[in-house]
Amino acid sequence: MMPFLFADNANLEQRLPLYVRCVGSHEQREINRLGSGYPAHQLFLTRRGKGSFRIADGQKYGLSAGMALLMPAHTRHLYQPDSSEDTWNLGYIAFGGSAADGLLSQMGVSNPSAVEKTSLPGEPEPVAVHTPNFEELWLKLEGIWHTIKQGGEHAYEASRRLYDLLVAWMEGQYPAAKPSKKNMPSDLPNSALQAAVQWIHDHSTERLLLSNVAKAAGYSVQHFHRLFVAGYGMTPQQYMLQLRMNRSLQIFKDHPGITVDRVAEKLGMDTSYFIRMFKRTYGATPKQYALTGKLPKPM
Numbered sequence: 235m236m237p238f239l240f241a242d243n244a245n246l247e248q249r250l251p252l253y254v255r256c257v258g259s260h261e262q263r264e265i266n267r268l269g270s271g272y273p274a275h276q277l278f279l280t281r282r283g284k285g286s287f288r289i290a291d292g293q294k295y296g297l298s299a300g301m302a303l304l305m306p307a308h309t310r311h312l313y314q315p316d317s318s319e320d321t322w323n324l325g326y327i328a329f330g331g332s333a334a335d336g337l338l339s340q341m342g343v344s345n346p347s348a349v350e351k352t353s354l355p356g357e358p359e360p361v362a363v364h365t366p367n368f369e370e371l372w373l374k375l376e377g378i379w380h381t382i383k384q385g386g387e388h389a390y391e392a393s394r395r396l397y398d399l400l401v402a403w404m405e406g407q408y409p410a411a412k413p414s415k416k417n418m419p420s421d422l423p424n425s426a427l428q429a430a431v432q433w434i435h436d437h438s439t440e441r442l443l444l445s446n447v448a449k450a451a452g453y454s455v456q457h458f459h460r461l462f463v464a465g466y467g468m469t470p471q472q473y474m475l476q477l478r479m480n481r482s483l484q485i486f487k488d489h490p491g492i493t494v495d496r497v498a499e500k501l502g503m504d505t506s507y508f509i510r511m512f513k514r515t516y517g518a519t520p521k522q523y524a525l526t527g528k529l530p531k532p533m
Contacts, residue, residue: 251333283322
């Protein structure tokens with residue numbers, strides 16, 4: 235899971251052609267924005283479960299695992315899981331900028347700039363589609379989340395990654411003719427990194443060694459480390475740690491009363507190291523979070 239992050243763009247929103255407003259993922263509950271919509275464009279990705287979006291004009295869009303929905307700014311809508319018993323894991327990113335409307339038009343969203351908040355005619359239409367490159371899109375979403383989580387001068391890097399995410403969405407919907415193998419390297423760094431990250435996710439409950447992850451990508455440890463930092467803005471070890479910390483929150487939520495030792499075991503971590511990293515990441519001990527279900531608010 236990627237807890238909600240608001241992007242502090244340091245007053246660059248007027249200068250950036252694309253900017254991230256917020257990003258994250260969680261178990262989605264009902265959200266009612268039928269009044270005035272949301273002030274930024276949104277892209278939703280369903281990781282698992284099912285849910286539906288209802289627009290103010292009565293249209294309804296179903297979203298299941300592997301699907302994405304593009305929601306233009308100010309579109310009045312309500313969304314909710316299809317069943318209170320099923321988990322709807324929804325990733326989302328809200329964005330804006332002078333280039334956003336043009337991109338949404340290219341992505342099939344009709345008339346995104348001509349938004350009337352008070353009248354239904356002329357309102358832009360969302361787009362809900364199956365995404366053949368869903369895992370690629372999710373990894374790019376995670377990359378944006380991690381960039382913003384680092385804080386500091388992230389606005390330009392997040393903007394670049396947002397553009398990459400939107401173009402990847404278009405590429406998945408409108409694939410170009412595949413180049414011949416003789417004109418393409420057989421092992422592009424991008425695909426190798428995606429394979430490595432997927433391997434990390436698949437083995438996140440084990441005691442991961444960097445050498446094993448590099449081997450899964452087909453590179454030496456040193457070369458893989460350089461490629462990963464260039465692609466994700468952090469080391470593979472930092473990525474593994476953040477993944478485990480995010481999953482620890484979900485384990486505590488899914489298993490009330492679970493012990494700290496058991497959570498550490500599920501994550502493939504020593505208990506003392508888990509406690510130390512949890513407190514460094516969230517500002518509270520795992521036990522404090524287990525008792526309250528809340529994390530300290532950032533200063």
